[in-house]
Amino acid sequence: MDSAVARERALDAAEELFYGRGIQSVGMDDIRGASGISLKRLYQLFPAKEQLVEAYLERRDGRWRGRLAAYVEREEDPGGRILAVFDWLEEWFGEDGFRGCAWINSYGELGARSDRVASQVRAHKQAFGDYLASLVAAAGRPASLAGPLFLLAEGAMVTAGITQSTRPAAEAREAARLLLESR
Amino acid sequence: MDSAVARERALDAAEELFYGRGIQSVGMDDIRGASGISLKRLYQLFPAKEQLVEAYLERRDGRWRGRLAAYVEREEDPGGRILAVFDWLEEWFGEDGFRGCAWINSYGELGARSDRVASQVRAHKQAFGDYLASLVAAAGRPASLAGPLFLLAEGAMVTAGITQSTRPAAEAREAARLLLESR
DNA sequence: AACGTAGGAGAACGCTCGTTCTCGCGTCAA
DNA sequence: TTGACGCGAGAACGAGCGTTCTCCTACGTT
Secondary structure (H helix, E strand, C coil), rough: CCHHHHHHHHHHHHHHHHHHCCCCCCCCCHHHHHCCHHHHHHHHCCHHHHHHHHHHHHHHHHHHHHHHHHHHHCCCHHHHHHHHHHHHHHHCCCCCCCCHHHHHHHHHCCCCCCCCHHHHHHHHHCCCCCHHHHHHHHHHCCCCHHHHHHHHHHHHHHHHHHHCCHHHHHHHHHHHHHHHHHH | CCCCHHHHHHHHHHHHHHHHCCCCCCHHHHHHHCCCCCHHHHHHCCCHHHHHHHHHHHHHHHHHHHHHHHHHHCCCCCHHHHHHHHHHHHHHHHHHCCCCHHHHHHHHHHHHHHHHHHHHHHHHHHHHHHHHHHHHHCCCCCCCHHHHHHHHHEEEEEEHHHCCCCCHHHHHHHHHHHHHHHC
16 A cells, blocks of 8 residues: 555544544554554554654645635625624534534643643644634725634633534624624 | 541642642542542542542632732722722732632533532532622612623633743733723 | 455553552650 | 651553564466
8 A cells, every 4th residue: 555545544634533532542552453554554654653653644735725715715705704704614613523623632631741842732722813804805895803803712712612502603603703893 | 537528638639739730630649649538538538539629629719719809808999899809810820730720620620420519510600600699789780791701700710720920910900990880 | 265454352551540558767654 | 776657769560452473265367
C-alpha cells in the first residue's frame, strides 16, 4: 500500500478515536486496530505518538476551517457572512459524534504538558479569530466587533460540547445579531 | 492527625496539582508527596483516584461560586451586578497559576470516559448559568439575556486559559454591556 | 532459482501508575 | 507489661501502553 494512503488511513483512525475518546485513552494499538496499519508502518510514518497527535490536529485544522469557509462563502452578503458562521456552528453541533471543539478538548488534556499541542491550539484559535476579523472587516464593521464574536463562538462550542445540544449556536447567533445592530 | 484535616490537606494538594498539570498526569504518589498524607491514608479517605477527583471538583465548585457571589454582592445595583461577574472573571484570569476553567479542562480530559466527571461538569455549568439567570431576573431584564451572557463568560474563560491573558474578560464585559443596552 | 528486502503479526521490553501488601514503630487499654 | 491496633514508609503487584524486536511470508530483481 502506498505510503500516502497508509498515512491517510492512520490519520482517519486517529481522528475518529482521538476526537471521540480523548487522546490519552487511545493507544497506538487501537489506532492499528481501527486503521489496519501495522505498528511497524505506523512508526515509520509517525516516529512517536505525539507526532501522530500533531498531524491529526493539523489535518483537522485545515479541514475544519475549510468547511467553515466553504459554508460561509455561499452567503453573498458580507454582513450575512458573519451570521453564517453561527449557522455553520449549528450544523456542526448537530453532527453525529460531535463532542465539542477538538482543540479546546486537547488543550484541557495536554495543554499543560505538551508545548507543541498547546501552541497548535493557540495557532488554530488565532486563525479562527483572524478569519472572523476578516469577515468583520469585509462587512465594513468596526474591528472591535471581532473579539466579542469570537468569544460568543467559543462559548457556544464549549457549551454545545458539554451539553450535547445545538442550542448554543442559535443563542450565539442571536447575540451576534444584536451586537451587529448595536453599532 | 484528624481525618478531617488530612482530607483537607489531600484536597489542597489535589487541587493544586490536578488544576495545574491536568488530572491524568498527576499520580497518587504525587498527591502523597505534595500533601504529606501517606498512600494508606489517602486510600482510606478516597477509595479510588476517581473519588479524589470528584471531591476536588466538588470542593472547588463550592469555593468558586462562593467567591464569585461574594464579589458580585459587593455591587449594590442589580444591573451592575451582571457586569461585576465579568470584572470578577478579569481578576480571576489574572491570578497566579490561572490555567483556564477547571471544569472545561476536566471535561476535555475525562468527559469522554467518566460519566461522573461529565455530569459534575454539567452540574457546575448549569449552576453558573442559573446564577447568571438569577442576576438577570433580579435586574428586571429579559430572561433571554442570560444565555448570551453565559456564552460570553464561557468564551472568555476558554480564551483566557488558552492565551494566558486577562483581555477576554474586558471584551466580554464590553459585549455584555452592549447587549444589556440593546434591550 | 536464489536472494535481498519490505512489511505484517504479534511477542517482548521497559516504564508508569493505581492499588495493595509488608514491616516496623509508637500508643493506649487492660 | 503486653498485646492489639493505627499508621507511615516504601516495596510489590498487575495492568496499560509506547516502542522495539523477532520471525515469517511475499515479492521483485538478477
